[in-house]
Amino acid sequence: MNKTVLVTGAAGFIGSSVTQALLARGDSVVGMDDLNPYYSPKRKLANLTEVQSSAPDNQAFRFIQGDIRDRSLIGRLFAEHRFDSVVHIAGMPGIRDSITNPALYYDINLNGTLTLLDGAVRRLTPKGQTTDLPRFIFASTSSVYGATRRIPFVESDPCDMPLAPYPASKRAAELLGFTYHHLYHLPFTALRLFTVYGPRGRPDMMAYKLADSIFLGRNVPIYANGQMKRDWTYVDDIVRGIIAAVDLPMEYEIINLGRGESVLLADFVGLIEELTRRKANLTTAPMPDTDMPCTFADISKARRLLGYDPSVSVQQGIARFLAWYEEYVRNGNE
Structure with a gap:
């Protein structure tokens, strides 16, 4: 059965790929993005x-340019659409x-997530009973593991030992998701994504920097x-994992999405140099x-x-x- 899905961060690296995959299988998507200048909005529009x-x-x-912290906008979206799922990828x-x-x-990352969670539970009856709430899929990060x-x-x-404000904000959002599951029975899945790379990648990410x-x-x-090690995970695999989470009924879960290989x-640099026959x-x-x-x-779960x-x-x-990068640059993009 086809779904109606809200995707935040729909113009970004992972969000655009998830949106495309959902549309390809026949789902309807409302994509939201504020097109902020963290990197070129021109890339996101492309x-x-x-x-x-x-x-x-x-x-x-349907594309909506807007901020996930805008309570009026989020309220209207959830009033106008009966979303089956929310795939929340937007964030700093x-x-x-x-x-x-x-x-x-x-x-x-935290208040924006809170605004979306409040939108997702608006179907509650005056007595607090649930009426078929959407599944809430939250894109978290491997960096929440911190100093483990x-x-x-x-x-x-x-x-409980994040090394920077970014992973701390993502971990806090995971915990907020549990609170909304506990209080309102909102199905909430946090997917901890590991070093994603691939076409449409952000220019500040290592794979893109090496290609540059x-x-x-x-x-x-x-x-x-x-000598740092990373669990490099290709974007298509990540997208398949996110789509699987959209489809699977779950209560509250935290799940790693990586390749399972550090x-x-x-060595990653060496592979790029070997394939291009050039030195970085x-x-x-x-x-x-x-x-x-x-x-x-550990991807056993x-x-x-x-x-x-x-x-x-x-x-x-x-x-x-x-291959994607070379074509992208040949077409006059940087």
Whole structure:
């Protein structure tokens, strides 16, 4: 049965890909994005153009430019549409950037989530009884694991030592989701995403920076001589995991979405250099206090509950990303 889904952050990297996948299978999507200048709004508008051009039915996609903190707007959206699911991807990204403006990160990532949660429970009767509330899927982050020493990361870890305001705000939103599940029986799933890369990736992310270094000659700082490890996960696998969460009835769950494989940054760089037959312009830099030395997802829960099975290897993912990047740059984009 086709669904009606609200996707926040619909013009961004992951949000546009999720929106496109939902439309491709026949769902109706209301996509929301404020097109903020964290990176070029022109890129986001280009993402939207691709999404709209791929929609099988022009009536299936509606885009709203707006802020998730706008209570009046959110209230109208939930009054006008009976959403089956909310896929909440919008937020302020960037671990290191969150240090310079923690108040903004908390305002958007926590208060924005609160506004959406309030919208989602508006179907409650005056007596507080639920009337078929939407499933709320929240895009969280692997960085909530913070200073944990347990490897690989398991969802039952305490996650009480975040290393920057960004993961702290995301963890707080996860906890707020539990509160709304407890009080109002809102189905809430937090998906902890691990180092996502691929087409439409943000220009501040490492995979994109390395491609810029290879093809445009830009310098890229490499921390700890490339000895940090990351669970690099291709965007198509992440999208499949998110769609599975949209479809599966759950109460309150936290689920890791990664590849389940931790790869040295130095090896990731080496694969890019091998595939392009070019050298990246790298500069060494000390590890920031905000960064985790290793991320590594235990994805057994995702396999069990979602049937999640990441199929794109790191080498395959890099090759696909580079093919997209080269075409993107050839078309005059940077």
